[in-house]
Amino acid sequence: MTILQSIILGVIQGLTEFLPVSSSGHLVFIQSLIKGFNQPGVLFDVVLHLGTLVAVIVYFKDRILKVSKDVKLLICIILATIPTGVIGVLFKDKFEVMFSNVKLVSISLMITGIIIFIADRIKDVNKDINMINWIDSVIIGIVQGIAIIPGISRSGSTISTGIFLKLNKKFAMEFSFLISIPAILGAMVLEVKDLTREELLNINYFAYIVGFFISAIVGYLSIKVLLNFLQKQRLYVFSIYCFVISLLMFFV
Numbered sequence: 001m002t003i004l005q006s007i008i009l010g011v012i013q014g015l016t017e018f019l020p021v022s023s024s025g026h027l028v029f030i031q032s033l034i035k036g037f038n039q040p041g042v043l044f045d046v047v048l049h050l051g052t053l054v055a056v057i058v059y060f061k062d063r064i065l066k067v068s069k070d071v072k073l074l075i076c077i078i079l080a081t082i083p084t085g086v087i088g089v090l091f092k093d094k095f096e097v098m099f100s101n102v103k104l105v106s107i108s109l110m111i112t113g114i115i116i117f118i119a120d121r122i123k124d125v126n127k128d129i130n131m132i133n134w135i136d137s138v139i140i141g142i143v144q145g146i147a148i149i150p151g152i153s154r155s156g157s158t159i160s161t162g163i164f165l166k167l168n169k170k171f172a173m174e175f176s177f178l179i180s181i182p183a184i185l186g187a188m189v190l191e192v193k194d195l196t197r198e199e200l201l202n203i204n205y206f207a208y209i210v211g212f213f214i215s216a217i218v219g220y221l222s223i224k225v226l227l228n229f230l231q232k233q234r235l236y237v238f239s240i241y242c243f244v245i246s247l248l249m250f251f252v
Contacts, residue, residue: 014218108151
């Protein structure tokens with residue numbers, strides 16, 4: 001993997017992580033177009049996600065500090081994390097195989113578009129932090145676990161699920177970002193522990209570091225703009241995009 005490739009993929013990750021369009025699906029698609037691209041497992045994808053995770057932590061640092069004092073929200077995050085972790089551990093190998101199947105990813109992306117389209121039509125969503133319950137948290141956590149499948153947008157599916165559960169859009173987005181923190185950290189641990197000595201020796205560490213910082217910087221710059229857009233605009237715009245990119249991936 002070259003430095004240019006890591007920069008391109010870092011930019012794509014930073015731009016798409018916060019949109020309900022599946023950053024992992026985009027990474028799979030672009031990587032499939034790069035001749036000779038190679039990485040151990042999906043480690044580079046996880047490193048890019050770690051970069052955008054840093055962007056989330058920095059951007060929401062004040063809110064994250066408040067979480068430690070908000071017992072209810074902290075419990076809800078933990079309850080959402082548990083099913084995500086269980087699904088990730090049990091089905092890690094099966095999910096990783098899917099990262100090499102672009103057509104399967106395109107179908108998953110189509111499913112994401114359908115989910116977002118339906119969520120966009122839901123009305124009367126008014127639940128906030130004071131109204132969310134443990135069942136809501138567990139359901140969203142299960143969906144986040146399923147969203148490990150490339151093409152199923154983590155943010156899109158968890159935000160949509162929140163809306164299905166009557167969470168208001170702003171809180172659904174905030175909760176989606178917060179539960180991504182332990183999920184991405186867990187994915188990093190699972191991926192690193194399975195690396196062999198040979199794989200570790202063959203990694204272009206500088207390219208990984210560049211990709212990490214690019215995804216973090218681009219991700220941070222994107223968050224404010226994208227959050228404002230998501231709050232003011234309807235989600236169907238992203239469902240249309242998912243349908244178009246899905247067809248492009250399938251036939252290209």
